[in-house]
Amino acid sequence: MRNIPPSTFAVLTAASVLVGAGAQAADRRADLARIVDAVAVPLMAKNNIPGMAIAVTVGGKRYIYNYGVASKADGRKVTDATLFEIGSVSKTFTATLAGYAHASGDLSFAESPAKYLPEFAGSRLAEATMLDLGTYTAGGLPLQFPDDVTDHKGMVSYYKSWKPAYAPGTHRAYSNPSIGLFGYAAAKAMGWPFDDLMQQKLFPALGLSHTFISVPKADNDNYAYGYSKAGKAIRVSPGVLDSEAYGVKMTASDMLRFVEANMDGSDLDTTMQSAIAATHTGYYKVGGMTQGLGWEMYQYPTTLDQLLAGNSADMTLKANEIEKLSPPRPPVNNALLNKTGSTNGFGAYVAFVPSKRIGIALFANKNYPNGERVKAAYRILATLDDDLPTPNAD
Template sequence: MSRLTILAACLALSSTGVCLAQARTDQQIEASVDAAIRPIMQSQGVPGIAVAVTVDGKAHYFNYGVASKESGEKVTKNTLFEIGSLSKTFTATLLAYAQATGKLSLNDKASQVLPALKGSALDNISVVQLATYTAGGLPLQFPQAADSAGKMLGYFQQWKPLYAPGTRRQYSNPSIGLSGYLAAHSLGVPFEQAMEKTLLPKLGLKHTFIHVPQDQMELYAQGYDKADKPVRVSPGALDAEAYGVKTSAADLLTFVQANMQPAALDAPVQHAIAATHAGYYTVGDMTQGLGWERYAYPITLDKLLAGNSTPMAMEAHPVQWLNPPQAEPKDVLLNKTGSTGGFGAYAAYVPSREIGVVIMANKNYPIPERVKAAHQILQSLTE
């Protein structure tokens, strides 16, 4: 089909909002990705980056640099990267799946789901408050003395809220991590098993792991810290639930595509995805979903940067709850960043335009650089 034919068809179907993206050639998409990514490789000293773009259901892969400076192995669409807090979108989907299958309700109090928490502040904090960082001031990270699987429950049993539950957003690994722990408990299996044996296969993901199997280790990229020293994620309390996923560009894009077009999935998974996209409250221009963070689209770069800023992650923000939760509107962008000591990731997509991008790197470079690159790529798909 010629480009003129495509453009003519798009004029007839312009109300769908995806035609301009459809009309772009593979070469144009590659040029747009190159223009966004190559400057980051140079300015930030990133050894390797994998980018995957989806346009109207079609996947495009672009790979840069090496998965390991020591071996010189090239990045491919199957290279495994740590995705840090982007793992929270998987955890949230598992939580919503537990609700969709009748194992718990997001409105349950945490101690209803896990009796070991009875008599603590978690008697008065709901699962949805944990999943949306509004439990009352749980910190970004566990205190060092509590940062292990054996000490995690003891920490929650003695923890005291700083704020009334549901009044402020305080971004927190312990908060959403505990919601994932509760989801797995309600399903009757450990979190890793619930994820790797139940949810991930239902999403069609075959190269996404909590613990990378030995026969896949050769695909696991080496991460590098800010001093360019080799590093990989270390164990910690609720690490699997909050920041433990390792995946490839191909699988992460499949996850994004499933979020945009879930109709082929099992009904409980469809319901789960819808629940993760619902809006639970607003903070500024951002509407908080489960795991995902949502914005009206089109969105300016400044607003997207503000929503992914250090103050948004590090400070407590008053929230405006949406009662009932707001179903996903037609024109929205959903996104999430993720980092570990040696990796940096970002995913953003616009379901109504059928466009999305994932960017994965084996260095923890600044979040604003990721957001700018993704925004630039998405903009190029709609121009």
């Protein structure tokens, strides 16, 4: 990242006034705006990001900061209504839906996928559990489907012939086909198509009115264009289990509502509260990261190095041996939960700390390195809580 002047970091350090007693609301907003600007402007310049929204929640107060354009072709600005593709952050919604099915008694994490998808009876996949699918430990399913898997028939054939590289429940191999099938099976258990469950049941139950799997025509003008490395305007292409693994489009404001529901869901019905608790439950550890359903968690306070390691290419592209937590670790407030997400034209990162009531979402219409996202978010969070050391610029 381009060096930020020392005077800017003096502002960041001084930003403890944001949470100090007696600070005025106008001062908070002005200070936070300066902090976010100091991070966002060089981040966008370095990574050639056309447009960005940075959303922050602090003690129940929401702040949205919009930068650049949603479309370079017509110069349309990023606004509070702009819809971004959030890529694999979608997995946290898929996990919440499966948690809801579990809490409702429609689904058991301990069962084989074949209970809900009988076409897989007798296959090697049937030796895994639903929890294995939801936590990427079914035995080494790949990051993406092979190129020749393009429809439902091909998907079924692929899973039926798949041969695991590891015993179920022993290695984490981050995988769209793994959690994608988890969501697909959960929807089958609930008796509805996945997209309908998300758009007609889950999103409304969470109070998300600008969150979609399929963007309706009425909102199409708010749907940003993403941009490839070559600067070409693109949006996500259809794919097998795309809705389940990376299909959500939403506003930054709606993401803050979801983050706040994850930090304090007391106004939700008890089944939804149980669903969210399931996503915050720790099932195993890999290094400093504890795997939940969708969310990835760290003991708080955590260091920037730990977050960078947990969001590294080694965690995404390699199979890692796990340390299983038996019994699973119940949700704890004193943790940082996070998730990255990308499509070819978009990059997202979300992190929050329930015990501190702070959270952040970074949405961009460019896929840029995970490490850059984590560093930017950490710098902002460090100004909101003295328990996190303000990192040096690099």
